[in-house]
Amino acid sequence: MKHLLYAAAGLAALTFAPTGAKAQDASWGCQVLLCAASQNPSWQGVPYCVPPMKKLIAAMSRPGFDWPICQGAKAGEPGREEFEECPAGSHPASSNDGDDLGPRRNEDDQCVRIVDRCENRGEFNRLYGDEEANQRNRTTVKVLRSGSHNDDFLNRDNRYNGCKVQITSPRPRRANPWYFDIPKDKGVKERFWFNLRT
Incomplete structure (x- = not known):
């Protein structure tokens, strides 16, 4: 409620002052x-x-919907980011990367990282050694082999040592994927995340 009152005060000053x-x-x-x-x-x-x-939610399903704008607040339309950042050490990728069979989506819905499973076999097996758990979590473990586009991750002296693997897992989805960047004093903006679930 505190944030609502804070935002209300700021918006009221911008929008209703006159x-x-x-x-x-x-x-x-x-x-x-x-x-x-x-x-x-x-x-x-x-x-x-x-x-x-x-x-708002009802209006969004109608053809020709235009987002209602609060002119005095100078916030414009909201942004949307469906996914959280990938965990440290991994990078976002699309689940359709390299798949020519279906329509390509323009969303990076996976997190990918390269790990050396030989450095700490116990930890690796604890995290990824259970194939049933990997399937439930939609996590894939792919050994990187010589001659693939992943040569940079292989041991140059021994082209394939079986240690380097690619871990791919679903990227976490945001609970609140919509956001407004609302200007505060001196042009600094504060981001407010929200959802449209009823």
């Missing part, structure tokens, strides 16, 4: 922005926010 209007008199775009900025609780736990956000 008229002295109240938050409930705000345009739909400002209501959406104000409610999206509510963090604890999220908009679902703020009775004022449920009607404008449900109206």
Whole structure:
């Protein structure tokens, strides 16, 4: 609730200063922005926010939808990032990389990293030694072999030593994939993450 009050104060100063209007008199775009900025609780736990956000969710399914903008806040339309960052030591990749059989998606929905399973066999086996657990977690373990595009990861003296493996796992999805960057004092922006689940 504290974040909602903070955001409300900032938005009110930007949006309502000339008229002295109240938050409930705000345009739909400002209501959406104000409610999206509510963090604890999220908009679902703020009775004022449920009607404008449900109206937004319903409107998004209609053809020709335009996101309602809060002009005075200068935040524009929200951004969206479906996935969290990959864990340290791994990088994002698409599950369709190298797959010419189906339509390509432009989302990096996997995390990939190269590990040396010989450096710490006990730790490697604890994390990836159970094939059933790997299947449940949709994790793949691929030994990097000589002659592949992965030669950089192989031992140059012994082209294939069986130690280097590629671990691919699903990239974590964000609980709150939408965000607004709301300007504060002196042009500095603060990012507020939110979701559109009812």
